[in-house]
Amino acid sequence: xxxxxxxxxxxxxxxxxxxxxxxxxxxxxxxxxxxxxxxxxxxxxxxxxxxxxxxxxxxxxxxxxxxxxxxxxxxxxxxxxxxxxxxxxxxxxxxxxxxxxxxxxxxxxxxxxxxxxxxxxxxxxxxxxxxxxxxxxxxxxxxxxxxxxxxxxxxxxxxxxxxxxxxxxxxxxxxxxxxxxxxxxxxxxxxxxxxxxxxxxxxxxxxxxxxxxxxxxxxxxxxxxxxxxxxxxxxxxxxxxxxxxxxxxxxxxxxxxxxxxxxxxxxxxxxxxxxxxxxxxxxxxxxxxxxxxxxxxxxxxxxxxxxxxxxxxxxxxxxxxxxxxxxxxxxxxxxxxxxxxxxxxxxxx
Amino acid sequence: xxxxxxxxxxxxxxxxxxxxxxxxxxxxxxxxxxxxxxxxxxxxxxxxxxxxxxxxxxxxxxxxxxxxxxxxxxxxxxxxxxxxxxxxxxxxxxxxxxxxxxxxxxxxxxxxxxxxxxxxxxxxxxxxxxxxxxxxxxxxxxxxxxxxxxxxxxxxxxxxxxxxxxxxxxxxxxxxxxxxxxxxxxxxxxxxxxxxxxxxxxxxxxxxxxxxxxxxxxxxxxxxxxxxxxxxxxxxxxxxxxxxxxxxxxxxxxxxxxxxxxxxxxxxxxxxxxxxxxxxxxxxxxxxxxxxxxxxxxxxxxxxxxxxxxxxxxxxxxxxxxxxxxxxxxxxxxxxxxxxxxxxxxxxxxxxxxxxxxxxxxxxxxxxxxxxxxxxxxxxxxxxxxxxxxxxxxxxxxxxxxxxxxxxxxxxxxxxxxxxxxxxxxxxxxxxxxxxxxxxxxxxxxxxxxxxxxxxxxxxxxxxxxxxxxxxxxxxxxxxxxxxxxxxxxxxxxxxxxxxxxxxxxxxxxxxxxxxxxxxxxxxxxxxxxxxxxxxxxxxxxxxxxxxxxxxxxxxxxxxxxxxxxxxxxxxxxxxxxxxxxxxxxxxxxxxxxxxxxxxxxxxxxxxxx
Numbered sequence: 001x002x003x004x005x006x007x008x009x010x011x012x013x014x015x016x017x018x019x020x021x022x023x024x025x026x027x028x029x030x031x032x033x034x035x036x037x038x039x040x041x042x043x044x045x046x047x048x049x050x051x052x053x054x055x056x057x058x059x060x061x062x063x064x065x066x067x068x069x070x071x072x073x074x075x076x077x078x079x080x081x082x083x084x085x086x087x088x089x090x091x092x093x094x095x096x097x098x099x100x101x102x103x104x105x106x107x108x109x110x111x112x113x114x115x116x117x118x119x120x121x122x123x124x125x126x127x128x129x130x131x132x133x134x135x136x137x138x139x140x141x142x143x144x145x146x147x148x149x150x151x152x153x154x155x156x157x158x159x160x161x162x163x164x165x166x167x168x169x170x171x172x173x174x175x176x177x178x179x180x181x182x183x184x185x186x187x188x189x190x191x192x193x194x195x196x197x198x199x200x201x202x203x204x205x206x207x208x209x210x211x212x213x214x215x216x217x218x219x220x221x222x223x224x225x226x227x228x229x230x231x232x233x234x235x236x237x238x239x240x241x242x243x244x245x246x247x248x249x250x251x252x253x254x255x256x257x258x259x260x261x262x263x264x265x266x267x268x269x270x271x272x273x274x275x276x277x278x279x280x281x282x283x284x285x286x287x288x289x290x291x292x293x294x295x296x297x298x299x300x301x302x303x304x305x306x307x308x309x310x311x312x313x314x315x316x317x318x319x320x321x322x323x324x325x326x327x328x329x330x331x332x333x334x335x336x337x338x339x340x341x342x343x344x345x346x347x348x349x
Numbered sequence: 350x351x352x353x354x355x356x357x358x359x360x361x362x363x364x365x366x367x368x369x370x371x372x373x374x375x376x377x378x379x380x381x382x383x384x385x386x387x388x389x390x391x392x393x394x395x396x397x398x399x400x401x402x403x404x405x406x407x408x409x410x411x412x413x414x415x416x417x418x419x420x421x422x423x424x425x426x427x428x429x430x431x432x433x434x435x436x437x438x439x440x441x442x443x444x445x446x447x448x449x450x451x452x453x454x455x456x457x458x459x460x461x462x463x464x465x466x467x468x469x470x471x472x473x474x475x476x477x478x479x480x481x482x483x484x485x486x487x488x489x490x491x492x493x494x495x496x497x498x499x500x501x502x503x504x505x506x507x508x509x510x511x512x513x514x515x516x517x518x519x520x521x522x523x524x525x526x527x528x529x530x531x532x533x534x535x536x537x538x539x540x541x542x543x544x545x546x547x548x549x550x551x552x553x554x555x556x557x558x559x560x561x562x563x564x565x566x567x568x569x570x571x572x573x574x575x576x577x578x579x580x581x582x583x584x585x586x587x588x589x590x591x592x593x594x595x596x597x598x599x600x601x602x603x604x605x606x607x608x609x610x611x612x613x614x615x616x617x618x619x620x621x622x623x624x625x626x627x628x629x630x631x632x633x634x635x636x637x638x639x640x641x642x643x644x645x646x647x648x649x650x651x652x653x654x655x656x657x658x659x660x661x662x663x664x665x666x667x668x669x670x671x672x673x674x675x676x677x678x679x680x681x682x683x684x685x686x687x688x689x690x691x692x693x694x695x696x697x698x699x700x701x702x703x704x705x706x707x708x709x710x711x712x713x714x715x716x717x718x719x720x721x722x723x724x725x726x727x728x729x730x731x732x733x734x735x736x737x738x739x740x741x742x743x744x745x746x747x748x749x750x751x752x753x754x755x756x757x758x759x760x761x762x763x764x765x766x767x768x769x770x771x772x773x774x775x776x777x778x779x780x781x782x783x784x785x786x787x788x789x790x791x792x793x794x795x796x797x798x799x800x801x802x803x804x805x806x807x808x809x810x811x812x813x814x815x816x817x818x819x820x821x822x823x824x825x826x827x828x829x830x831x832x833x834x835x836x837x838x839x840x841x842x843x844x845x846x847x848x849x850x851x852x853x854x855x856x857x858x859x860x861x862x863x864x865x866x867x868x869x870x871x872x873x874x875x876x877x878x879x880x881x882x883x884x885x886x887x888x889x890x891x892x893x894x895x896x897x898x899x900x901x902x903x904x905x906x907x908x909x910x911x912x913x914x915x916x917x918x919x920x921x922x923x924x925x926x927x928x929x930x931x932x933x934x935x936x937x938x939x940x941x942x943x944x945x946x947x948x949x950x951x952x953x954x955x956x957x958x959x
Contacts, residue, residue: 111757116717121948124814137717139697
């Protein structure tokens with residue numbers, strides 16, 4: 001059966017949310033950390049609740065809400081999220097209080113909202129949606145796993161629409177720790193020049209991106225979601241090429257049918273060489289996205305937002321790829337620290 | 350009002366290019382549009398009725414469904430023409446033909462099409478064919494309303510307005526269509542289902558179940574908890590009615606001696622020695638590996654390397670025990686704290702390390718939905734098999750005790766300072782525990798290659814959301830009710846089929862009240878034995894669904910019902926009490942296992958004997 005992307009909504013470091021258009025005004029950042037552009041939450045969330053909600057809950061609820069209203073769907077058949085670190089702000093807040101207050105007189109709110117399924121739960125609560133609700137927390141393929149669950153639900157006939165999203169927030173603590181772990185560049189860099197010079201490290205990012213998937217064809221659909229595949233710790237380049245060819249074959253597609261490959265290049269030499277060594281991609285139009293949203297474990301949700309908008313608009317923004325392409329079929333290839341790899345295929349309806 | 354029983358003596362569903370007769374697919378023809386599909390059904394069943402060609406799609410669908418419904422299952426000679434009535438319903442009336450008619454009148458009005466702009470014409474077509482002259486009615490409802498159709502038909506049958514009835518749903522709009530017809534008679538014919546709304550709904554949804562309706566079997570079990578380091582040890586503790594709670598010994602916390610917990614009785618050093626892992630990693634990883642390994646060894650699947658194997662594991666706080674130590678240094682000075690301690694903070698890290706140790710690479714994922722996490726992992730694993738993605742899945746979850754969760758639940762004031770008393774009127778809260786529980790799920794194909802007997806099958810499952818509050822359960826247990834009801838529907842079972850319920854039963858006033866109310870509403874009066882094994886293991890959070898699923902399967906295998914320890918006073922709001930004795934030699938065919946978590950996340954699993 002076919003799966004369609006009815007709508008998509010992204011809270012990201014770029015103007016992507018609501019009716020902002022398709023990457024019309026690109027935001028330049030200098031540094032090694034991109035922060036999302038905050039939507040006006042009052043439109044979606046009761047102001048009393050806004051104060052209690054942590055950042056990830058707010059961006060997740062806003063993106064989920066906007067996605068549903070774009071799809072004109074009031075009650076999704078399921079709500080599924082992917083997040084690597086979950087509600088890390090509330091987690092660190094509660095952890096810090098335990099230590100500082102020596103386990104006495106702690107307020108419960110941060111603990112209550114620290115569970116990884118809080119975003120999916122808050123969306124269900126606001127919609128009074130009693131349907132299937134799940135959250136995947138598996139590092140660089142958290143969002144991909146949420147998609148696999150969504151496709152199975154549609155295939156089983158358990159849901160006719162699925163609201164699925166990837167969310168991760170960057171907090172000061174996580175940024176400090178990840179910087180100490182050597183993930184980011186040593187010197188401040190312009191995100192728009194991220195690929196100009198290859199060096200060690202990338203730039204950190206965050207975001208919340210949701211999709212409404214459905215089995216029903218409609219002129220309003222952004223595109224068709226042909227399928228996805230994840231693979232773990234490939235032995236070498238040949239193993240990666242083999243996975244890509246096999247994935248395309250499953251969907252009766254050859255590399256020549258692909259108008260655009262969106263890769264997860266992030267400016268880190270060791271990371272990017274993986275994409276550069278894929279011979280299948282040599283000489284073909286390639287686009288990149290991590291200079292727009294930064295690197296984070298569920299950034300592939302931003303890539304899917306990008307691909308869906310490209311096939312709908314039959315246009316690829318210059319900031320993504322230089323070539324003049326009217327894409328009908330887009331392949332996304334992303335890997336996370338060369339451990340978790342994922343492929344997604346999207347085509348015009 | 351009469352309460353006579355009627356029976357569904359035949360049923361037929363046509364949907365998704367498939368024809369289902371009495372729950373089984375009898376014809377499929379994919380890749381055609383609706384008119385071509387309907388014609389192929391007509392031809393396949395060798396029907397001969399020239400009027401068919403004149404009908405619109407709605408009448409064709411209704412007529413074909415009635416033909417297949419009545420074929421071989423209806424003794425027409427038993428009834429007078431006036432005895433048989435029809436009650437049909439749909440959402441779109443005759444809109445499909447109305448639109449076509451509207452288009453056609455732009456040129457020349459077609460009387461042939463005009464007659465089909467009344468939806469009840471389809472009833473006429475069935476009556477003409479079969480010479481039925483009884484009562485008929487047609488209703489338009491947004492969705493198939495089993496309760497309403499059941500009531501309407503029952504009242505006509507029970508008041509002898511009719512002796513037999515064809516009722517149901519026939520809807521067509523463009524390429525979307527579905528029909529479901531039920532033949533209702535007053536006499537039971539060998540094990541036919543009762544005519545009630547639940548059975549109708551289940552039949553109505555047979556198209557959903559059938560598509561991926563391959564059984565998933567349980568071939569191996571593994572568990573570690575405060576009452577034992579493996580399945581055998583846990584069973585001994587159950588029989589001895591020996592709980593695992595005691596003072597905190599493994600964590601340095603101000604709540605030591607104040608709050609009892611259920612610790613696994615091995616230190617990190619002992620766990621490291623047992624697993625061959627470094628003693629510096631998260632305790633959750635040790636627990637996960639021990640139970641997952643036990644389950645895999647137990648299943649002893651030959652040629653595992655040639656199969657597609659997955660690891661679906663759950664936990665709620667990942668490597669939090671190590672992160673706690675890191676943050677003590679880090680909050681004083683952001684450049685301090687050993688990075689090694691925080692490197693595996695993520696939930697996914699625990700799963701990944703265990704998968705690597707088990708040699709699983711085909712598919713690895715982690716689910717985290719608070720206290721229902723590992724129940725969700727188990728049925729997600731089963732669905733990966735049903736959808737043909739994997740052959741074998743190691744599914745379950747793990748969580749170690751941490752200061753984070755201990756203090757978290759303490760701030761909510763739901764920790765009992767004594768040993769917990771689930772489902773007791775005077776219950777004061779839960780005791781936290783730790784552990785891991787995994788099961789090996791295999792496809793039917795793999796099951797055939799095993800030399801060891803299988804334990805059971807996962808027959809039903811459902812996740813529903815309470816959508817009431819981030820942490821508290823709704824007073825009537827909406828989410829729990831929907832999860833239990835959904836799992837029963839999935840399994841094709843009714844409440845009377847359940848022989849034992851392994852309760853979520855945390856011992857908090859709120860949970861047990863909501864869960865108890867939901868059980869009272871769903872099971873009405875026929876309550877099976879039930880107990881909360883958290884009275885032994887404490888609440889192991891992300892591990893609880895896995896651990897309790899293992900206990901549920903062992904209950905089927907060995908004919909056991911576990912006692913609910915420390916129960917004294919029945920709850921005022923529910924008319925049942927939990928089982929308080931360890932019972933052996935029971936006939937346990939179907940066990941329901943409940944797991945409910947923060948965020949309203951409610952999951953019920955049903956395991957059944959093979």
